[in-house]
Amino acid sequence: MTKSLNYAKSLDISITDKENIANQAKKIRGDQKPKSVNPETTETDGISTSQMSYDSRIANLDAYITQLASHPEYAPNETEIQIASLQTLHSSLVTLSQAVNSAGNALITARANRNNILYNNEVNVIQLIKDIKAYLKSLGDAGKPYYNAIVKLQFKETK
Structure with a gap:
């Protein structure tokens, strides 16, 4: 993320595009700083917006790659941050995530x-x-x- 983001920052593209790419990178990394809240005036139970689940991070990586690919200026010499390499990483992560999800579902069923x-x-x-x-x-x-x-064995009824 750092290498591709720094390369994108060095491109001759609009500041808005650079900010959008940086924001997408923050979503993937989880770099968002928590907002300071006043505990007396806010609700204690809120909905998390961190987007740090693996599925969300993979989806954010896809959006990040799409943003980078939309700029023809993004053509790094380093193989690991080229669009094709990032897409390969994304597809690999999707495959691994699906395997984990199916194994987790099988465990829950068992x-x-x-x-x-x-x-x-x-x-x-x-x-x-x-x-x-x-x-x-x-x-x-x-x-x-x-x-x-x-008698030392503990068995409890589930409810």
């Missing part, structure tokens, strides 16, 4: 399935532990060491 099996069935782990504790209590002194060991 956890929901696990919770349904363990906690939301008629024969769930909570009821099973209660039955085991009752059985070990019924054994008397012979089951006491096992009962003491199983």
Whole structure:
């Protein structure tokens, strides 16, 4: 970002275009300084406008590349900040982000399935532990060491 932004600043383009490119770079980096607010006059719960999620940063990178590409003067000699390299980086980040999102969704689904099996069935782990504790209590002194060991296990019902 720094190299491409500095190269863009060195171009003979309008100040407004330079500011727009710099603002887009700030969105990607997250360089925005927090606004000073008076806690007595503002609401405590607000909507975040930081745009720092990976998807937002990737979208901002695409807008940044588009802004740079709209200026034919932007033709650096350094390979890493050329438009083609930046577009390759963007497509790579999109692919990686999609892989992470699908893996995250699979994890969420697997956890929901696990919770349904363990906690939301008629024969769930909570009821099973209660039955085991009752059985070990019924054994008397012979089951006491096992009962003491199983009592240390903490199981809580989800709501």
